[in-house]
Amino acid sequence: MGVGGKFWELLKPYARNEGFDFLRNKRVAVDLSYWIVQHGNAVKIPALKPHLRLTFFRTINLFSKFGAFPVFIVDGTPSPLKSEARIARFFRSAGIELTSLPVVEKGVSVERNRAFSRYVQECVELVELLGMPVLKAKGEAEALCAQLNNEGHVDACITADSDAFLFGAKCVIKCFQSNSKEPFECYNMSDIEAGLGLKRKHLIAISLLVGNDHDISGVQGIGVDTALRFVQAFSEDDILNRLHEIGNGNSSQFPNIIMSPDTSAEMDGNSPKTKQPHCFFCGHPGSKRDHTKSSCENCNTNDDEGCVRKPEGFKCDCFSCDMKRKQKGLKKLENWHTKICHKIAKEPDFPKDEIIKMYLCNDNGYFSANNGPRISWGRPDTEMLIEFLNFHQHWDPSYIRQQIFPMMSTIFLRDMASTPVESLLFGQYEFDSIKRVKIRNGNRVYVVKWKRAVGNATCIIPSNESGIQEESEDVRELDESIDILDDSDVPEIHVDQGYSFLLTDENTDLVTAAFPAEAERFKREQELKELKGKNPTPRSRKNENSASPNSRDIQLNITEFFRSTKVQNQPKQREDLDKNLDIEQKGTSKVKRKASSSNLSKSARRRLLFN
Structure with a gap:
């Protein structure tokens, strides 16, 4: 939706990720149709009337969790141009030739889908029961969102329709990122202008070249990158007038914004017409004969050594060579510009004044410019809300x-x-x-x-x-x-x-x-x-210092454990050894050798230790 091609990818490097408190105590205009279209992707589980469910939870979270004051904007009557574009888009997606496109009577608007209109009406009733203000646009909802933002009635717009920039929006929140400390993907017109040098009329010109919601075709053979490069050569006040001139077949004028003083002087005939002779050995100005006796001043060598052979890919930076390169680049750029102008001139009725007038219009709502819109927030009507959701959602x-x-x-x-x-x-x-x-x-x-x-x-x-x-x-x-x-x-x-x-x-x-x-x-x-x-208390420190090694609450290391166990079992070991010695004296010599304390096996000593 919005400008054709990969327009959002063009703006992506200039997006800002804002934190949780970005919208706190701020007024935001919400394109309600954008939320309703999203419900198929947002709701992961089967739900009854998911558009109501999503609108209900998003409104509550936007108001309570993020502290914003949402103003909901609904679409009005679509323009005839958008009706034609919608039919053409349907035919194109279905693989039907556009030559079979039915002709819509001029000035007649095709009504929106009845089911979608019913969804919108149900969501409007829901947010009004929640106490949120709702404004209806004369045409596109994003147009009124942008106007409210441009005039200072709201601080940002929540929409994924890039047309909002063309209608004059200053801050657009495109999407929300879950599980992030900076959940809001925000686009500021000031950042786009600083990064790309594009203003509102530049963006309108790009949409005319690559296509938009009101003319899906644009100019054949021109994409977003080509359109960006083309419009950057003109100022904001000049770009739309130049498009009219080119559309009428007048493409002789070259954009002055890319003409430097040197190139202008060259085209006026003040620069050298012919290139100076250069030495084929070192590549510097002058002939080889002049460089045989002594090296040229550009090589910076002794007279007896001669010039230095030029390296591979060497380019002379003398005035003559520099002007020739600029002249060649200028000619190439002029040919490219002429080629684009020819493509534009082939398009019938380009550019369409109705589209330009619609984008520049600042009367997109049912309120006067002097008084402004009436925006106020109330309390939820709890009982009516319960009846409404119980009927539609069975909650x-x-x-x-x-x-x-x-x-x-x-x-x-x-x-x-x-x-x-x-x-x-x-x-x-x-x-x-x-x-x-x-x-x-x-x-x-x-x-x-x-x-x-x-x-x-x-x-x-x-x-x-x-x-x-x-x-x-x-x-x-x-x-x-x-x-x-x-x-x-x-x-x-x-x-x-x-x-x-x-x-x-x-x-x-x-x-x-x-x-x-x-x-x-x-x-x-x-x-x-x-x-x-x-800071632990002195009593706890005293308990720590007075704790005995034999306390059950203290876990000893393995060295301390064996040492303490040996001390406890020492008297018992001595008694057992004395008994064994008595048996050895009364028994045979074999028994005496086995019972000797110095010859006890390792396993026997271990049994005595842990007995």
Whole structure:
């Protein structure tokens, strides 16, 4: 979608990977159709109406996990040019000749797919129940996203349609990378301009040459690399006018931006017409006869040694040779430019003014330029949302409340940070304390404990014994294996001293702003724990020093073990040896030799040692 060819690959080197907090407290325009098209790839398991499921979880995570304020943009009526291009793309993918393409009446727009339109309408109803603002574009959704970004109403656009740059977008978030400390793949127009020297009209010119959503053909024989090289030779204010001139058959003018003063002087006839004679032996200016008597000044040798033979691949850098090389390169570039101009001139009705006018239009929404769009965020309509998802997704009400709890807790903390009031989350839960710090993809978050207020008989989230987790760590590393935007942060259930609590992951700055006293107390506790771990108490040191070698809690090395065992078994060994000596004196000489302590076998001594 967007500019044809490998346009995204052209921009890829200038992408930035931004961290978790990149969108915090920022307004972002979301191309809703882009999310709906993605649902087939994003949902890995069979699901009922996956477009609703993906939109539900992504909206909650974008709002609560990343702290953004999303504004959803939906498509309006497609332009007739895009309708023709859509039909042509379908025929091309099906292998049908474009000569069989039905002719669409001029000015008539083909309606979008009915099933897709129904998906869009269902998603619009869902995000409105979640309290998110929705704006409808007159034409393309990415056009209104770009306009809002260009005029400063939003800070970024979330879309994979590269047309957003042509409509004037300044910051485009193309995709999200899971299991990454920098999940957002972000493209800034300032980086593209600094790296490629391209501005908005340059990008429009490239789309006209390689094709776009409104003209899939472009100019035959011109790809992205060729189009880039061609448009870079012109300034932004000049490129579109030059395309009109070339399209009308006037390609005699050579782009002045690549003409250096030296090459201009050469074309004016101020440079030498003929090349100076050069010595075939050393390659420097002058004839061989001049170099026979003495070496030339360029060889830097003694007079009696003569010139030095030129190496293989030698190129003279004298003024005459340098001008000849420039003239040759300029001629080659001029021939290439003329060849491209001929290809452009062959295209009928090039460039199309309707496409240029559409890209440069700054009236893509149903609002006036003076007043601007009305954008506001509200609270989720919990009961209506439960009925909606229960009908379309067949989800249990308790499951729905679990999923939207992180969103409600984020709204509650924001309200407490701006205007502190005595209220309850969900009408049932109150802030209890900060339990620990969690490290998630390199990002620190607080795990907050929410306690059900006394006097409420009902609990919106039923406790599940299998889901109870006792955590004693202060800092915990969480390994994620699925998409960060499609995964849901279900609150954990924690039981402490007979009371049930809900645990949610919250932004540290947001918790600190909402409950500064609790955050300060938690920080002091962490500092005390760290100090206690670094400096053990004197009593513990005394216990360490007074521990005896024979203590069961101390593991001895093998040398100490054998030494202590021998000391314990020494009296017993002596008694056994005395008995053996008495037997030897009374018995035969053979028995005496075997019983001698100095002649005991190794195995016998080992049995005596461990007896």
